[in-house]
Amino acid sequence: MTSITALRETYDSDFNFSDSCAPTSSKLELFKLPKEQILSRINICYPESSNQSEEKILDQELVTEEKALAESGSSSIHFLKKFIKKPVAFNSHLKREGIVLSINGDYFTARLTDLIKDAVDEVADFPFDEISDDDRALLEVGAVFYWNIGFRLLPSGQKERSSLIRFRRLPAWHRTEIQKAYKEADELADFFGW
């Protein structure tokens, strides 16, 4: 099996709050791996949309190339690009729970309750296009959904305003739950003398 000398960048992981343990710079590590493994790693290392990250990494590699060659004593080194897997975060500014009031031609009307702060309920219309194919089957009068608007932080560092509607998926009411609800209703009725 063909193996290739490759260079990868690793980070010290033992930093902490101490002044003496501030994040240190990355260190270079030379190692050998099967050729196929390295090639597959290179193929997945950059998402298509992350040009900015790629340029940054390439700059780092150019700076370190000379050092790596000197350390390895080899004239042929394949540089293993770092696999950047930044988390895609989504932080909501608006978070509401809706209940479907009516379904019309190509939209539905819902009452919205704010889940972040106390506010008066609102009524709004939503086009069917906002619903995923999976959730379309859940659309019916009385169905509950969650509506989030916020910013999605992309791997490239860009922010993207995003709106997300997802319908609640809960199993049908269980027989014992219905019986329990009837019992509580009867108790309340007795209490109020109805």
Added chain:
Amino acid sequence: MTAPSIFLQGMNLVLLGDFNPKIFQPAWFVSQNLIGENEAESVDISIISADIVIFTMDWLRVQVSRERFQLSTTQEPYYEMVRDVLIGTFTILEHTPVHSMGVNLDYHYRMPSIESWHGIGHKLAPKEPWAGILSKPGLTNISMQGKRDNNYSGMVNVGVAPSVKVIPGICINVNDHYEVDSPKNSLGCSEMISALKDVWPTSLKNASSISQKLLEII
């Protein structure tokens, strides 16, 4: 000075009890209409065995062993969806013995400077008592436990550590832990599921409030 900014947050819901991992396969969740059919096609299955099941979707990670059932997400808009998957699952499997539950929130904050990053460590764990004991002591993790202001058994655990997701950053973890009142007499999981329905909004608000107050000590 710039304020710390939220970089990433996540939630995991944990049940402790007695589970049969093999049940919790993606196809089962689809058959019970707890996740969508199309979503299930993009599931990344790590392992499915008699002892452990781990699979991941865009917004959900499922990990089940014989003693532990855990649902996680790093997508804040999906918190309610994750909660619903858990409630739905154990409404169907109502006889599954569950004795404890954790509502866990993680907040990763990017700190505006290295100085403010160290500042949190110095405030939470002053270095003076360590003089002469350790050379250049540094805080790697701190945990505090407190009581909760409701009628449920359990406690609130808060951990603060350097973030491994963002540098310089900190990770604040809030574990809202619940236990059944009488484990020996507890049957099924209805007590913990009812508790989750009841405490959900309060638990999330408290966790957010705790993380905000900790940041204010800077």
